[in-house]
Amino acid sequence: MQKHQDRKGTDVATSGEVDSSTEKQQFIRETREFWEKRTGQSITDEDAREIIANVTGFFKVIAKWDSRAKEKKHGW
Numbered sequence: 241m242q243k244h245q246d247r248k249g250t251d252v253a254t255s256g257e258v259d260s261s262t263e264k265q266q267f268i269r270e271t272r273e274f275w276e277k278r279t280g281q282s283i284t285d286e287d288a289r290e291i292i293a294n295v296t297g298f299f300k301v302i303a304k305w306d307s308r309a310k311e312k313k314h315g316w
Contacts, residue, residue, distance in 0.1 A: 267292070 271288040275281075283291075 268285050268288045271292055272283045272285065275283045275288070275291060
């Protein structure tokens with residue numbers, strides 16, 4: 241048995257490599273829990289997937305803007 245920590249820092253025992261689909265489901269569950277606590281509303285798995293996609297897209301746009309700003313600053 242191998243151990244790793246989940247996003248909350250809890251030790252989790254696994255047999256070999258962690259299944260990426262299991263990690264995805266755990267991330268969706270954690271996203272649901274996070275937003276349910278903060279909004280007081282029930283969040284579905286699909287809602288959680290959409291939230292994840294939106295936040296990911298937001299940070300991709302921010303990274304692109306940052307890259308363009310650095311290019312302009314340095315004249316690349």
